[in-house]
Amino acid sequence: MPELPEVETIRKGLEPLVGQRVAGLTQLHPGIVKLREFDAGEIIGKPVLGVYRRGKYLVLVFGECRYMVVHMGMSGRLYWSTPGSEPAKHTHFILKTEAGQQLRYEDPRRFGGIWFVRDTEKFFHLLGPEPLGPNFTLEEMYRGLEKRRAPVKSLLLDQSFVAGIGNIYADEILFAAQIHPARPAGSLLKKEVKRLFKAIREVLTRAIEHRGTTFRDYRDGDNHPGRFQDCLSVYSRDGKPCPRCGQLIKKIVVGGRGTHYCPGCQRL
DNA sequence: AGCTCACCCTGGACGC
DNA sequence: TGCGTCCAGGGTGAGC
Numbered sequence: 066m067p068e069l070p071e072v073e074t075i076r077k078g079l080e081p082l083v084g085q086r087v088a089g090l091t092q093l094h095p096g097i098v099k100l101r102e103f104d105a106g107e108i109i110g111k112p113v114l115g116v117y118r119r120g121k122y123l124v125l126v127f128g129e130c131r132y133m134v135v136h137m138g139m140s141g142r143l144y145w146s147t148p149g150s151e152p153a154k155h156t157h158f159i160l161k162t163e164a165g166q167q168l169r170y171e172d173p174r175r176f177g178g179i180w181f182v183r184d185t186e187k188f189f190h191l192l193g194p195e196p197l198g199p200n201f202t203l204e205e206m207y208r209g210l211e212k213r214r215a216p217v218k219s220l221l222l223d224q225s226f227v228a229g230i231g232n233i234y235a236d237e238i239l240f241a242a243q244i245h246p247a248r249p250a251g252s253l254l255k256k257e258v259k260r261l262f263k264a265i266r267e268v269l270t271r272a273i274e275h276r277g278t279t280f281r282d283y284r285d286g287d288n289h290p291g292r293f294q295d296c297l298s299v300y301s302r303d304g305k306p307c308p309r310c311g312q313l314i315k316k317i318v319v320g321g322r323g324t325h326y327c328p329g330c331q332r333l
Numbered sequence: 334a335g336c337t338c339a340c341c342c343t344g345g346a347c348g349c
Numbered sequence: 350t351g352c353g354t355c356c357a358g359g360g361t362g363a364g365c
Binding site (some may be wrong): 335336337338339340341342343344345346347348349 | 351352353354355356357358359360361362363364365
């Protein structure tokens with residue numbers, strides 16, 4: 066499940082795309098393109114001017130207000146492929162470059178999608194700040210949490226609160242900050258919000274350094290798995306000892322999501 | 334307005 | 350062995 070660190074790793078792998086011209090776009094599944102604000106034909110022959118990430122979204126920039134936005138949902142993969150090979154079973158979209166390379170989008174569960182948009186400001190207007198960017202500050206986070214009764218974990222997963230955190234990193238962040246995932250967000254003390262803020266940045270930064278987490282099927286653009294799964298403290302470790310205190314990791318449901326935490330270090 | 338929950342989808346795990 | 354059932358989760362939107 067590509068979250069911010071995985072999407073960031075894929076983005077780095079797509080840097081060679083910049084400067085290459087689009088030779089063709091092939092849609093293999095009717096529902097995978099969610100929005101077409103311009104005709105795909107308008108970018109044929111045009112070079113990719115840039116590739117950037119916003120939250121869990123990847124954006125290919127074509128200029129003249131033309132962007133291709135990709136979200137990989139749970140099981141989506143975006144990767145370089147040799148032109149001759151048969152597309153894998155759930156390949157839904159292929160971008161061919163004039164240099165003869167293919168960028169393929171594969172997504173068995175089809176929770177992901179592709180949008181051809183002209184205005185990224187508008188497209189992302191409900192998305193919260195980048196957790197590793199300058200607009201995400203301790204003060205703003207504190208104001209966003211106060212008076213909220215929802216579990217703090219639900220807010221970490223809320224993309225309008227902060228962009229890019231999914232279920233794995235929410236659990237890891239709360240463990241690092243030593244905060245129980247079900248704590249009402251508004252009940253956090255200032256010092257706890259401080260720990261949480263620090264943990265968000267540290268966990269995500271470390272995960273990027275490890276090229277993301279390969280839990281089931283995540284691979285980067287060059288088909289390499291990530292390494293952060295070896296660093297997980299709580300996610301999917303229920304019944305195993307906490308690396309900090311040795312108590313057994315528990316799994317509960319918070320906000321409808323499977324949630325892993327240490328009952329020793331994360332008290333309600 | 335804030336919050337919870339069902340829904341979409343498929344592969345893999347699990348139980349009988 | 351094989352079949353059926355359940356579960357995972359990101360984002361959206363309905364309903365309380």
